[in-house]
Amino acid sequence: MKLVxxxxxxxxxxxxxxxxxxxxxxxxSTSDIEGFKNKASVLMESQWFSREPLxxxxxxxxxxxxxxxxxxxxxxxxxxxxxxxxxNPIRAIVVPVERxx
Numbered sequence: 001m002k003l004v005x006x007x008x009x010x011x012x013x014x015x016x017x018x019x020x021x022x023x024x025x026x027x028x029s030t031s032d033i034e035g036f037k038n039k040a041s042v043l044m045e046s047q048w049f050s051r052e053p054l055x056x057x058x059x060x061x062x063x064x065x066x067x068x069x070x071x072x073x074x075x076x077x078x079x080x081x082x083x084x085x086x087x088n089p090i091r092a093i094v095v096p097v098e099r100x101x
Contacts, residue, residue: 003062003095004070006077009035009088010057016090019080020061023073028063056088070094 004025008016010032020028035058074092081089 001064001097001100002067002070003064003097004073004092005095006061006073006090006092007033007035008059008061008090009086010059012090013059015080016059016061019073019076019090020063022076023069025063025065025069025073027065028061030062031060033058033060064097064100 006016013030020026035056077090077092
């Protein structure tokens with residue numbers, strides 16, 4: 001059993017849920033998060049009234065699942081990211097679970 005964590009901008013929610021389903025990961029949780037990029041961009045420099053960094057509405061998905069499902073999910077995410085026209089790819093990590101009840 002492992003913990004897979006996926007983050008992405010909010011507009012990808014339906015697509016990510018589809019990827020989890022295709023990877024046979026039926027049980028997952030999600031949470032709204034706010035994503036920031038520290039790198040100064042042209043868009044940030046063009047703000048007249050604020051020097052605060054811009055944030056993106058983002059989502060965090062996580063699930064405890066078997067390694068074979070995670071391998072499938074990672075392959076699906078890699079393929080999905082190659083089709084993106086934005087600089088906001090889906091990110092995923094795996095955390096081993098030593099014990100669980």
